[in-house]
Each structure stands twice: as C-alpha cells, then as structure tokens.
Amino acid sequence: MKSQKELVLREVREEDSETLFKWINNKKLVNFNSHYQPISRKSHDQWFSNIQNREDFIIFSIVLLLNKSEETLIGTTSLRNIDLINRKAEFQIRIGDCSELNKGWGSKTIIEILKFAFLNLNLNRVYLDVFETNVRAKKAYEKCGFKLEGIKKKDAFIEGKYVNVFIMAILKENFKTNI
Secondary structure (H helix, E strand, O other), rough: OOOOOEEEEEEOOOOHHHHHHHOOHHHHHOOOOOOOOOOOOOHHHHHHHHHOOOOOOEEEEEEEEEEOOOEEEEEEEEEEEEEEEOOOOEEEEEEOOHOOOOOOOHHHHHHHHHHHHHHHHHOOOOEEEEEEOOOHHHHHHHHOOOOEEEEEEHHHHHHHOOEEEEEEEHHHHOOOOOO
16 A cells, blocks of 8 residues: 655754755756755755744744654745735745656645645735746646736846746635635
C-alpha cells in the first residue's frame, strides 16, 4: 500500500538552511521568478539569520509528511512587504525540489498561505508578480483565484531577453478555500 503524502507549512528551521542555499544558487530554478545571481555562503547565512526577525516578512517551509517522523522539504513560501495598516502583502512561492513539480503542491500551498493571510493576519489583498514565461505558476495562481491586474512590459531581463511581468492579486472577498 502506497503511503499518502500530506502537505504542511511549518516554520523555517536551521536544518533547512543548506537546502535553501542550494536552491538559491540553482540558476534554472531562480530564473522562474528572478534574475539569477550567485549568492555567497556569507550572504545566505546573513539572510537566513535575519528572516525570522522581520515584522514585514513571514516565511514558511513547505514540507511533505510521509508519516509522523519523516518529512521532506520541497519549497518555501512567504508573505512579504506585509502592510497591516492597508491590510495587504506580497506573495512568493518556490518549489525547490524539482521532482515534486506538477503534482499540485503549489496550488495547495497557495490555498494554505491565503488562508493564513486572510484568516490569521486579516489581510484584505494579496498580490504578486509573475513572469509571463512562467506559465505553470500563472495557471496555479489563476486556479486559486488570483486575477490579472496589469502587465509591466519588458520589466525583467532574464537569460538575455526582456520578459513581461504580470501583476496579479486576490481579495479576501473573492477567496474560496474549496479549490
């Protein structure tokens, strides 16, 4: 009998650091949502020690539970630029374990982080930028209720060419958890 994997968002732990360092230095992976630039161990360690002490930034590790004692780190997700006055934040996700792509984990993560944003933080709006070339991500965002708000023409220079960047967002009133 095949075991069922369960997706869980948990706090980022010290043991996650090495994997996150590998992912941030994987050019192919980074180019899905950013311009690639190699990150030094010192810069990564400094970032890692600072991320849990910021009031405008919450990051979670995305893990698959195989049983009560065994888990696999497959990515991270965060809310950035959290603005509690205007009740909004920027969303980010990275599935770093490429063997877990195209299995629905991204959509499940999006729903879980939106529940947290709208129910726990009482935000009204969650927004993001996504490269036009990242079709898989755009489809996942649309599936979870994000709507296209605008296009920043030739806004990013990735792999020698300009890429349009889509601005997408979802409002609390349009969020449905039964996707």
